């Protein structure tokens with residue numbers, strides 16, 4: 025692929041994914057439980073169930089496990105990472121990086137960058153693009169980018185059905201060592217107030233209908249179309265596609281709008297079973313897709329973050345996938361490892377009960 | 381406030397980093413710089429695999445200060461595959477599923493917070509059942 029458009033993000037040194045790792049906590053809250061408490065059991069359900077983190081889990085612990093899975097696939101020493109970047113909207117501290125704790129736990133310290141990224145649900149892909157730049161400029165051989173969230177919705181709000189927990193970690197390195205080459209990226213950003221949480225507020229606010237057309241659909245279609253046009257590809261050139269997934273309806277519809285089939289998005293459409301994992305959502309769809317992808321497959325990934333923006337990636341799987349994908353647990357294995365909980369247990373696990 | 385202690389212990393806590401004796405190869409956890417087997421100096425760092433099995437266990441219903449929010453939880457003596465016994469909380473497991481000899485693996489989790497909700501978050505190793513079979 026040759027750059028036909030200077031708005032495409034293509035590093036001077038080709039880069040790719042050396043290793044990847046997913047994480048999903050084991051607890052599941054069926055959407056019927058939320059409906060039972062707040063709707064008298066009536067009304068439509070946006071997903072089947074969502075993942076819920078255990079009492080001792082947060083973005084730090086979940087990022088550590090995903091990063092360890094990525095390292096197991098990459099088979100590099102963590103001390104060779106020059107960046108540990110974590111994108112999330114649920115960092116456990118307001119001030120103190122998640123990334124330093126993750127870097128210390130996986131053994132990447134001290135010769136490394138460490139920073140937390142924020143851009144609602146696209147904080148993870150924002151870190152991914154930055155990692156492409158760091159490696160692509162030859163400042164670093166390897167960089168780790170993570171998108172992970174333990175999102176919260178106000179009790180009874182529409183978001184409570186879907187606000188899930190999970191995410192993925194990616195080690196970016198030189199293309200020739202990669203299991204998937206990132207051919208190009210494209211970012212599309214505007215100031216669109218579809219969803220926000222003020223500093224100090226526990227739960228987010230959203231612009232209801234405003235979250236659809238001018239936000240999610242506009243940014244994803246613009247980003248994906250611009251990437252495909254500039255790189256001379258069409259949906260038929262991609263075996264698989266992954267879109268940000270706040271519910272089941274949105275990614276299904278945006279895929280259709282762009283000309284992708286149900287089959288193309290099926291492996292990466294995880295929201296019905298784990299909920300919306302926010303900064304993790306698009307990129308854990310990608311780990312699940314990489315788990316089943318074959319050498320030569322092309323994957324289109326497009327994230328969406330409220331506020332608002334989308335990052336689109338064109339990714340081509342290499343021969344190395346066959347050997348590396350089995351070195352760590354697959355995304356579907358995490359999804360299958362489930363313990364169902366009721367609303368009361370959920371309320372306790374999410375810290376909605378105070379002991380004083 | 382136990383910040384200096386939490387900071388000093390972070391490597392061994394986050395990733396089960398102990399020592400190996402350069403004289404007799406014994407693996408040592410927690411690190412103590414002296415080999416419990418041969419008595420000689422042992423300061424070489426060693427990262428444990430995190431694999432082990434439950435040697436014995438007990439379930440806590442009345443937790444010490446700082447751990448009240450997690451009751452009931454199970455604490456186990458875990459025999460690491462490299463030899464040492466460590467005491468740790470089990471996680472992602474219901475009490476009735478735990479049995480002696482159960483294979484477990486290390487995960488890094490939130491242990492507690494130092495003081496109240498304004499305090500430092502303390503992370504460290506726990507163990508969970510190995511395997512991805514659905515429950």
Ligand SMILES: [Zn+2]
Nearest residue numbers: 401404415418
């Ligand atoms: Zn010795």
